[in-house]
Amino acid sequence: MTEIIANTKKLFIKTYGCQMNVYDSDRMADALAPHGYEPTGDIMNADLVLLNTCHIREKASEKVFSELGRMQELQNLRRAAGADLMIGVAGCVAQAEGEEIARRAPVVDMVFGPQSYHRLPEMLSEATSRRSLHPSQKRAVVDTDYPEEDKFEHLPAASKEVTIKRGLTAFLTVQEGCDKFCSFCVVPYTRGSEVSRPVNQVLTEARNLVAAGVKEITLLGQNVNAYHGLDATGRTVGLGELAFLLADIAGLERVRYTTSHPRDMDDALIAAHRDLDILMPYLHLPVQSGSDTMLKAMNRRHTAAEYLRTIERIKTARPDMALSGDFIVGFPGETDQDFEATLSIIREVGYASAYSFKYSTRPGTPGANLGGQIAEEVKTERLHRLQDLVNAQTTAFHAACVGKTMPVLIERPGRMPGQVGGRSPYLQAVHLDGSPDLIGAIHQVEIVGTSTNSLVGRLKVAQAA
Ligand code: 5AD
Ligand code: SF4
Numbered sequence: 001m002t003e004i005i006a007n008t009k010k011l012f013i014k015t016y017g018c019q020m021n022v023y024d025s026d027r028m029a030d031a032l033a034p035h036g037y038e039p040t041g042d043i044m045n046a047d048l049v050l051l052n053t054c055h056i057r058e059k060a061s062e063k064v065f066s067e068l069g070r071m072q073e074l075q076n077l078r079r080a081a082g083a084d085l086m087i088g089v090a091g092c093v094a095q096a097e098g099e100e101i102a103r104r105a106p107v108v109d110m111v112f113g114p115q116s117y118h119r120l121p122e123m124l125s126e127a128t129s130r131r132s133l134h135p136s137q138k139r140a141v142v143d144t145d146y147p148e149e150d151k152f153e154h155l156p157a158a159s160k161e162v163t164i165k166r167g168l169t170a171f172l173t174v175q176e177g178c179d180k181f182c183s184f185c186v187v188p189y190t191r192g193s194e195v196s197r198p199v200n201q202v203l204t205e206a207r208n209l210v211a212a213g214v215k216e217i218t219l220l221g222q223n224v225n226a227y228h229g230l231d232a233t234g235r236t237v238g239l240g241e242l243a244f245l246l247a248d249i250a251g252l253e254r255v256r257y258t259t260s261h262p263r264d265m266d267d268a269l270i271a272a273h274r275d276l277d278i279l280m281p282y283l284h285l286p287v288q289s290g291s292d293t294m295l296k297a298m299n300r301r302h303t304a305a306e307y308l309r310t311i312e313r314i315k316t317a318r319p320d321m322a323l324s325g326d327f328i329v330g331f332p333g334e335t336d337q338d339f340e341a342t343l344s345i346i347r348e349v350g351y352a353s354a355y356s357f358k359y360s361t362r363p364g365t366p367g368a369n370l371g372g373q374i375a376e377e378v379k380t381e382r383l384h385r386l387q388d389l390v391n392a393q394t395t396a397f398h399a400a401c402v403g404k405t406m407p408v409l410i411e412r413p414g415r416m417p418g419q420v421g422g423r424s425p426y427l428q429a430v431h432l433d434g435s436p437d438l439i440g441a442i443h444q445v446e447i448v449g450t451s452t453n454s455l456v457g458r459l460k461v462a463q464a465a
Contacts, residue, residue: 011037012046014067017054019258020220021091023171024114025052028090031120043074048086048124055092055186058360064093068105075107086127088112088120092190095144096364102140113144114176114191146192168411168440169423170214174202174229174242175221180261182288183299183366184328184359187222196221196229199237199245206249215442216254216409216423217246224257225264240268247278253442254409256427258284259326262300262307265314274317281318282352282426285311286326290345291338294331297370304345311349322352322397322426329386330359330379333372339382346389352397352426354390358383398428398450405460408445410438429454 011032013025028050029039040046049071053064068087075085088110089101095113102111109127112120127141177192178185206217219239221227227239237245239257246255255278262285273279285307289295292303302310314321327342346354358379361368401424408430410422420434424447431454432445438459445457 009037009047010040010042010045011048011050012040012043013050013052014043015052016091017052017056019171019218020173020176020222021052021054023173023220024091024117025050026171028052028117028120031117032124035121035124044077046085047083048088049074050088050090053089053091053093055096055190055362060093061097064089064097064101065105068101068107072105072107086110086124086131088123088127090114090117092186095190096186098144099142102142106135106138106140108140111140111142111144115146116143119143168214168409169216169218170209171220172202172205172209172217173197173220174239174257175224175227178222179226180223180263180301181299181366183297183370184331184362186362186365189364191222194223194226196227199229199231199242202229202242203245203249206246206252210249210251213440215252215440216256217252219255219257221257222259223261223264225260225266225269238266238268239264240266240270240272243269243272243276243279247276252278254278254280254425256280256282260285262287262302262310265310270313270317273314273321280425280427281321282324283314283321284324284326285314287345287349288326288328289331289334289338289342291334291341294334294338294342297333298328298331299366304341308345308348323349324353325349325351325355327354327356327386327390328359329356329382330374332359332367332370332374334359334374334382343386343389346386346393350397351390351393352428353394356383356386356390395450397426398455401426401428401447401455402449403447405444405446407442408432408457409442410434410440412439424455430457431455432457432459434459 011029013028015021015025037048043049051064051067054060071087078085086109087107089108090112091114094101094111098111101108110123112123123141123143130138175194175196177194178187179194181188209217225239227242228236229242231237243255246252260283287307288298288300290304295303329339406424408422408424410420412421413436414421414431418433419431420436420438421429421431424430430445444460446460447455448458449456
């Protein structure tokens with residue numbers, strides 16, 4: 001058994017959902033590190049488990065409650081071994097369900113939403129003191145307020161361990177929340193309205209990450225290209241201008257951002273794609289549907305033609321831009337014709353990759369009250385057809401890379417000895433023969449083949465001695 005050092009408690013965070021939750025989990029670990037909590041990969045040895053939940057998929061809450069049943073068993077095991085386990089539920093399900101979690105799952109010590117992470121140490125000490133109460137009086141600490149203060153300003157700088165774990169690529173949240181209110185989506189309710197972090201805060205965090213060895217930063221936001229942070233003079237800076245400021249950081253080699261809304265692809269951002277090599281030519285720009293009737297019902301605030309025009313502007317600025325998207329099939333009222341329009345926009349754009357979903361209602365969203373729900377078999381059939389089309393496009397995109405030489409950020413040892421792996425500018429996994437010395441830098445790699453979900457490469461330019 002591993003010896004537990006006095007004052008060192010083990011923290012296990014289970015992260016569900018989007019990249020923003022991955023980022024938030026790191027920040028929660030950062031917030032707890034000064035209080036003696038060290039991250040562990042072994043849940044069986046944890047003193048504190050945090051479930052960082054996601055509300056976007058169907059039956060998200062029910063899945064959390066069944067996970068909490070397992071946590072109760074784990075707590076029993078820990079107690080039988082003379083230890084204990086505290087349990088916190090964070091993220092969007094916590095935000096949406098709040099007190100309901102405390103009521104239905106007495107095993108939980110803390111329930112807190114994404115805007116409260118900086119208060120985690122205080123919540124933990126309050127939850128610890130409540131432990132001494134009689135079980136009939138014990139209540140979880142619930143914090144689902146939207147606070148006035150800026151959580152990012154109150155979160156500590158990245159701790160050493162967490163920074164090391166981040167490796168060569170890192171996420172950096174620049175914007176949170178969404179004001180778009182697409183009629184199917186819970187995000188505006190769970191993450192609240194749009195808030196952008198000030199420019200200097202973003203640049204400082206980016207510089208800290210680069211100083212810790214990070215070469216590639218992915219800027220995160222639910223509606224990232226709506227970013228409108230204030231600079232030191234109180235002027236509003238958009239994502240395009242922010243990209244130029246990031247490009248001045250020595251040692252930062254790649255910048256990506258996700259997720260964008262088509263309406264917020266402004267000229268400044270498109271100009272940044274034209275002028276900055278640091279901005280990778282791969283863009284996740286969901287359209288959800290190719291039918292104007294559906295786009296209107298979804299409250300997307302753009303038409304299919306406007307989306308295509310945006311893609312055209314982007315490709316004019318950056319001809320090698322690869323696109324990815326999200327699609328929903330079976331939104332209420334979707335006819336065969338509407339669905340065909342989605343297939344047709346996919347054919348027209350040609351995606352490098354895509355995520356697709358069957359519509360399912362989220363309580364509290366306007367979509368939940370719409371008539372014309374689509375039968376499950378119809379949704380399934382449409383989803384398969386859509387995925388077959390997108391998969392063929394992904395395969396074609398990979399195949400078109402064969403014979404090209406591209407810069408690959410070599411990130412890790414490969415699956416086989418003597419191999420290394422990394423990412424192309426288009427976010428494709430690339431495997432090649434090479435020594436571990438290559439890890440940590442961008443190398444020119446000739447693509448010589450493809451395998452299921454990745455590319456096979458050959459090192460083009462030997463590393464200088
Ligand atoms: N049903 C199906 N898919 C959804 N998404 C969001 N809400 C729903 C829903 N109610 C999809 C959208 C979004 C992605 C993150 O998840 O395509 O872009
Ligand atoms: Fe949800 Fe994205 Fe629409 Fe915002 S823009 S409501 S996050 S789907």
